[in-house]
Amino acid sequence: MDASNDTEYLETALNLADIMMRKRNYRRADSILTEILVQITKKLASESTTDSDQGGLSQYDKDLICNCFRTMANNARKQGNLDRAKEYMNIGMRFVKTQLVPDTVLIPVFLLDLCKIYQEEGDLRESERIVKEALAESERILGPSHPLSLDIREVLVQVLVEGDNYEVAESSHRQLLQLNMEGWGEKHPRTLICLSNFSATLQSMNKLEEAEECARLAFEGLQDVVDWGHKWLRVAAENLATAYGHNMKTNEAEKLLKEVLHHLKQDPYTQDSSILIRLLNLAQVYTSQKRPELAEATYKEAIEEKGQNNLKAKAEETMPITYRVACGDPRSEQDFLYVELPETAPAFLGETIDQKAEERFLQFLVDRHHMSFLNKRSWRCVTCNSPASDMLHQTAALLRPGLGAAPNFTPSMVDFVIPICEPDTECDRQADQLALQCLKEALPLQLTSETQCVLEVTFHNRHSTTNLWNSDTLFGLTDIVRRLQNDNETKAVVFKSDVPKYFLNHLDLQIEPFDPTVASRMIELLYNMTNLPQVTIAAVEGIARGAGNEFLISLDIQFATKAHTLLGQPEVGMGLMPGGGGGQYLPRLIGRGRAMEFILSSKDVTAEDAEEMGWINRAFDTSAEMHAHIDDLVSRLVIFPLGSLGAAKQSINRATRPPLEDLLMDAASFLERLADPAVQTTIARALTATSNQSDSYGEQFLGEAIPTFYD
Numbered sequence: 001m002d003a004s005n006d007t008e009y010l011e012t013a014l015n016l017a018d019i020m021m022r023k024r025n026y027r028r029a030d031s032i033l034t035e036i037l038v039q040i041t042k043k044l045a046s047e048s049t050t051d052s053d054q055g056g057l058s059q060y061d062k063d064l065i066c067n068c069f070r071t072m073a074n075n076a077r078k079q080g081n082l083d084r085a086k087e088y089m090n091i092g093m094r095f096v097k098t099q100l101v102p103d104t105v106l107i108p109v110f111l112l113d114l115c116k117i118y119q120e121e122g123d124l125r126e127s128e129r130i131v132k133e134a135l136a137e138s139e140r141i142l143g144p145s146h147p148l149s150l151d152i153r154e155v156l157v158q159v160l161v162e163g164d165n166y167e168v169a170e171s172s173h174r175q176l177l178q179l180n181m182e183g184w185g186e187k188h189p190r191t192l193i194c195l196s197n198f199s200a201t202l203q204s205m206n207k208l209e210e211a212e213e214c215a216r217l218a219f220e221g222l223q224d225v226v227d228w229g230h231k232w233l234r235v236a237a238e239n240l241a242t243a244y245g246h247n248m249k250t251n252e253a254e255k256l257l258k259e260v261l262h263h264l265k266q267d268p269y270t271q272d273s274s275i276l277i278r279l280l281n282l283a284q285v286y287t288s289q290k291r292p293e294l295a296e297a298t299y300k301e302a303i304e305e306k307g308q309n310n311l312k313a314k315a316e317e318t319m320p321i322t323y324r325v326a327c328g329d330p331r332s333e334q335d336f337l338y339v340e341l342p343e344t345a346p347a348f349l350g351e352t353i354d355q356k357a358e359e360r361f362l363q364f365l366v367d368r369h370h371m372s373f374l375n376k377r378s379w380r381c382v383t384c385n386s387p388a389s390d391m392l393h394q395t396a397a398l399l400r401p402g403l404g405a406a407p408n409f410t411p412s413m414v415d416f417v418i419p420i421c422e423p424d425t426e427c428d429r430q431a432d433q434l435a436l437q438c439l440k441e442a443l444p445l446q447l448t449s450e451t452q453c454v455l456e457v458t459f460h461n462r463h464s465t466t467n468l469w470n471s472d473t474l475f476g477l478t479d480i481v482r483r484l485q486n487d488n489e490t491k492a493v494v495f496k497s498d499v500p501k502y503f504l505n506h507l508d509l510q511i512e513p514f515d516p517t518v519a520s521r522m523i524e525l526l527y528n529m530t531n532l533p534q535v536t537i538a539a540v541e542g543i544a545r546g547a548g549n550e551f552l553i554s555l556d557i558q559f560a561t562k563a564h565t566l567l568g569q570p571e572v573g574m575g576l577m578p579g580g581g582g583g584q585y586l587p588r589l590i591g592r593g594r595a596m597e598f599i600l601s602s603k604d605v606t607a608e609d610a611e612e613m614g615w616i617n618r619a620f621d622t623s624a625e626m627h628a629h630i631d632d633l634v635s636r637l638v639i640f641p642l643g644s645l646g647a648a649k650q651s652i653n654r655a656t657r658p659p660l661e662d663l664l665m666d667a668a669s670f671l672e673r674l675a676d677p678a679v680q681t682t683i684a685r686a687l688t689a690t691s692n693q694s695d696s697y698g699e700q701f702l703g704e705a706i707p708t709f710y711d
Contacts, residue, residue: 010654029225030079033072062099064416066106067094070113082121105148105486108138112152115159124163131156142485145183150176154194166205173201185664186539189232189517192221196236199243208246215240225516228263238281250289256281453638455490455534459497459504465695467502470511474521477551481528491638491645493532494630495555496539501564501700503538506546509683509693519579519667522547526554526581527660530653533646535637539630540565540616541623545604545702550580553589556649557633558616565607566703567615571670573602573706574686575679579670584658588686590614604703685709 047192069092075087089110096106111134118127129396135156138149153176160169177198180191196218202211219236226233237256244253261278279301286295434450457480461467498501507518529536529551540560544552545568554566560567569582577583578599587595590613599606607619620626637645673679686709698705 029075033075043269062095065094066100066110069095070110072627073113073117077117077120082117085117086114089117103141105138105141108134108141108148108152111137112155115155119155119159119162120691124159127611128156128159128163128165131159145179150183150190150391152177154197157197161201161204166201169201173198187221187225189222189225189230190522192218192225193232193236196222196232196239199239202645203243203246208243212240212243212247215243226257234260234263238278241281241285245288250285254282254285254289257285453489455484455493455632457493457495459495460499462484464505464508464693465499466505466543466693466699467497467499467548468505468508468693469509469551471518474518474525477529478521478525479534481525484532484534485528486643487534490534490641491640492535492537492634494537494539494634497542500542501695502542503540503544503550503565504548505543505693506548506570507578509687516671519670520664522550522580523660523663523667526551527657527663529554530657531650533642533649535645535649537630537634538616539626540607541626543567543700545570546578546582547580550578550582550585553585553615554581559630560607560610560616560619561623561626562607562619562621565610565619566604566701567600567607567610568604568703569599570602570702570706572600572641573703573709575676575682576673577666579667581658582662583666584663586615588656588658602703604701673696682709 069088073085073092076082076088083343093107093110094113096104096110100106109132115127115131115134118124118130131152133151135152138146138152142149153172157169157173160166160172173194177191177194180188180194184190195214199211199215199218202208215236219233221232221239222230228234234421237260241253241256241260244250244256257278261275261282264275264278272450279298283295283298286292286298305696459467459473461470463475464470480493484493511518514579535557536555538552538555538558539561540552540558542564545566549567549569569578569586571578571582583595583599586599590598594613597603605615606611606617610616611619618629620629686706687693689705689708690696690702693699
């Protein structure tokens with residue numbers, strides 16, 4: 001790698017070290033990280049002699065250096081060198097406190113990492129002290145209801161339980177549950193899994209009846225919002241089964257554990273170790289029921305599962321051509337899905353692998369857009385085309401220049417598996433660069449930063465010619481907002497699209513399976529968007545309908561070109577209603593009467609008409625005129641203090657923004673309408689009329705086409 005560009009060198013090296021850690025090549029990762037440390041030292045020494053008027057270290061440089069220290073600590077921890085891991089974390093902490101702003105979110109993030117190292121070491125007293133400090137810092141900076149604060153409090157509960165400090169653990173867990181209810185609502189999956197985990201805390205204190213009641217309520221609540229493919233529902237079922245077991249309700253416990261096992265075995269993506277654990281639990285239930293035959297048979301099945309696991313583990317150790325690929329599962333922020341790639345694996349290993357399950361898994365990844373395979377089934381080196389003997393696995397989150405580290409949040413992930421001929425070769429190094437380039441092209445949101453103060457976000461749904469709003473859009477924007485909440489340098493964000501004729505379109509009507517929380521999460525996203533201190537600006541050169549228009553009108557300032565721009569809320573014409581806040585935001589822009597006219601009729605609005613009624617700020621004849629105007633405006637905005645911009649925005653918000661509880665009522669009404677069978681019939685007609693939401697006449701002029709759905 002060329003170190004002439006310091007930032008690019010460090011970023012590429014850090015990605016390479018992460019790849020080596022994923023491949024469990026910790027020695028090579030260690031050498032790369034050592035080189036990174038040398039370069040950081042040089043960079044800091046160079047910047048210390050730089051005139052402060054010339055800028056010094058950028059925010060992106062500082063974030064990158066912080067991530068370097070965290071990666072070094074993580075690599076040392078995985079090698080069992082906990083003292084070295086603590087040393088790296090402490091060095092990183094000193095850098096954070098001296099180089100970053102006083103209220104940076106990285107302070108509690110580093111403290112949380114350090115707590116987990118002490119927890120792994122078994123020093124629960126020090127772990128408790130550090131996690132309490134992390135919680136105090138997070139609540140001071142972000143507030144007690146912020147997701148990071150809630151996650152830290154959850155770790156605190158774990159530490160207290162491990163240290164047998166049950167009464168304090170119960171009190172802290174009750175407070176955590178109350179904060180989740182206040183911040184997310186009683187029916188939100190996050191609140192329900194917190195309630196389920198609370199039952200485990202109560203069980204440790206021998207409060208068995210209350211524990212069972214909490215576990216039952218959590219399980220029943222989660223059944224209403226997620227399916228058995230979600231980890232949280234399985235965890236809740238097992239917590240309830242444990243509570244039943246403590247209360248001698250072994251029949252109910254048996255039924256639940258069988259249900260969990262059934263769904264795990266039906267799921268081709270389940271790790272065998274997950275089945276093993278549940279089999280052992282079920283065998284214990286049979287033992288308590290005095291059913292020795294069933295207990296013995298279940299133990300034998302568990303032993304067979306364990307034997308298969310050992311066989312695979314042995315093959316992984318001895319055969320470097322056997323690979324494991326991981327992909328983030330959108331159904332859980334913590335789960336990972338695994339599949340073996342046995343195309344060149346030894347024959348005895350193939351006996352333990354379900355080939356059809358593997359094919360289903362690969363197709364699942366392709367269908368869900370969470371993994372792409374280059375040379376998918378040939379496994380030849382992408383550089384020299386010779387037979388591949390190694391794999392490069394690359395993953396990237398939505399983190400681009402100008403944004404700080406997001407606290408404990410997993411965004412939409414894009415993964416690549418790239419075959420190479422040999423490790424540590426020129427082909428390997430070229431594959432590194434190819435992976436990074438592929439990832440940048442694959443991300444649904446492209447981020448660029450011309451200066452430290454201005455961020456540009458470009459929409460590009462690579463799976464839709466009409467730039468539909470899907471889960472990747474929601475994850476990506478949520479990630480951007482959470483990062484901007486902790487970014488003290490960016491002052492303006494400009495949103496645009498590189499998909500011809502489409503700025504940001506309506507919700508993808510073919511999302512499978514449909515996530516019932518999508519409307520409420522979109523409401524929260526747009527509400528948080530209005531809370532940002534940065535000025536958000538739309539540069540529209542195409543269609544913005546439904547969710548796309550709701551996103552548009554939640555921004556601070558909207559500009560559009562006259563060509564191709566059409567705005568609208570087509571939901572009523574589909575038998576639905578605006579579920580992302582369109583019915584609340586739009587009347588505040590154009591008045592009650594006009595909002596009634598366009599929402600109820602599902603008609604489209606041109607840029608000229610939108611400008612006249614106040615839907616957008618201004619319509620331009622050409623793209624060049626619009627972008628020149630935006631450049632002039634932004635160049636003026638960035639000279640003002642971010643605090644002043646944010647305070648003025650909040651003042652305007654108090655006068656114009658709808659209450660969050662009213663917006664969430666719209667999300668609930670949207671879901672009620674969606675459940676109507678007649679609505680599904682109308683949606684089916686819409687898909688036909690728009691050629692499955694492709695760039696057709698029906699999709700381009702949806703407002704005109706909607707009446708034909710009722711012929």
